Amino acid sequence: MKAELAERLNDLPQRLLSPDVKEGKGLGNELGFFIFDFDPKSELEVRRHIPNVVSKLGVIEPGYSVASINILDQVYGVLSDQDLLERALEIEAESGIETAIEAIKQAASPEDVAERIVKLHPPETTHLYLLHGVGAAYPLIRSHSLLSNLHSRLRGRPLVLFFPGKFDGRRLVLLNRIQDDNYYRAFRLYENPC
Numbered sequence: 563m564k565a566e567l568a569e570r571l572n573d574l575p576q577r578l579l580s581p582d583v584k585e586g587k588g589l590g591n592e593l594g595f596f597i598f599d600f601d602p603k604s605e606l607e608v609r610r611h612i613p614n615v616v617s618k619l620g621v622i623e624p625g626y627s628v629a630s631i632n633i634l635d636q637v638y639g640v641l642s643d644q645d646l647l648e649r650a651l652e653i654e655a656e657s658g659i660e661t662a663i664e665a666i667k668q669a670a671s672p673e674d675v676a677e678r679i680v681k682l683h684p685p686e687t688t689h690l691y692l693l694h695g696v697g698a699a700y701p702l703i704r705s706h707s708l709l710s711n712l713h714s715r716l717r718g719r720p721l722v723l724f725f726p727g728k729f730d731g732r733r734l735v736l737l738n739r740i741q742d743d744n745y746y747r748a749f750r751l752y753e754n755p756c
Contacts, residue, residue, distance in 0.1 A: 567604055570752050571611045574598075575618040577751060578690060579626075583720050594720035595709060596751040602726035602737045605697060612694055612724065619690075629683035632695040633675070637702050640670040640678050666702050675703060676711035691721040697737060705734050706742050713747060722751060 577583060583594060600608055616628050641647040646669050654662035683691065691712075696705055705723060712721060728735040729750060734742035 564601070564604070567600055567607070570598075570600075571608070571615075574611075574615045575622055578615070578619060578720075578722065579623060583722075583751070584690075585720075593713060593716075593718065593747060595713070595748040596720065596722045597725050597729040597734070597748050598722055598751045599725045599727060599729040602697065605726045608724055608726075609694060612692060616692070626690070627688050628690045628692060629679075629688045630692045630694070631679055631683065633693055633699040633703060633708065634695045636675045636678055637666065637670045637699055640674045641666065643678070644669060663701060670702065672703055672707035672711045675708060676715055679712065680715045685715070685717040685719045688719060691716065691719060692724070693721060694724040696723065697726045700736055700740065704742055705736065709748060723748070 583596060585594065598608075612630055616630050619626055619628050638647060641650055650662055650666050650669070653665050679691070693708075705725065709721075709723065725734065726736065727738050727740075729748070731750060736742055
């Protein structure tokens with residue numbers, strides 16, 4: 563792991579409890595959605611570090627409720643809630659992966675995934691949302707679509723998206739090669755990523 567990434571990961575609990583993040587406000591009082599972008603090669607290290615961050619936040623500030631959410635698990639959850647997970651596997655076996663991906667995208671839309679997240683982790687009792695698993699969930703769900711659908715549902719609660727790729731404050735580039743649509747409502751959690 564690069565030294566810069568290790569520093570950011572070690573600083574993460576303090577950064578997440580900073581007033582600008584904790585109060586869920588970005589520049590100009592925009593909603594506090596933040597992107598923690600990192601080199602995709604470090605995905606496993608970042609993924610392993612997230613439970614430590616959640617644990618440290620609970621020690622530093624007891625009662626501060628943090629939801630650590632794997633996006634792919636939520637897509638599977640939406641399919642399971644509709645009894646469609648087995649059907650998606652059947653479609654893949656019968657018609658191929660591309661057809662199955664399209665069927666899953668229709669059955670587990672960004673709206674459905676956002677609604678499930680809010681149902682499981684209501685903003686009335688959740689202080690901070692940490693979303694991860696973006697790379698694994700692609701192409702079933704796109705980051706900008708999920709963020710857009712969570713925007714009005716989180717009622718001002720801050721959210722951090724752990725993003726394996728680059729975010730320049732406007733464009734999301736997944737895995738440093740897949741261009742996502744622009745997303746203007748998020749801010750970089752750290753200005754100088756690895």
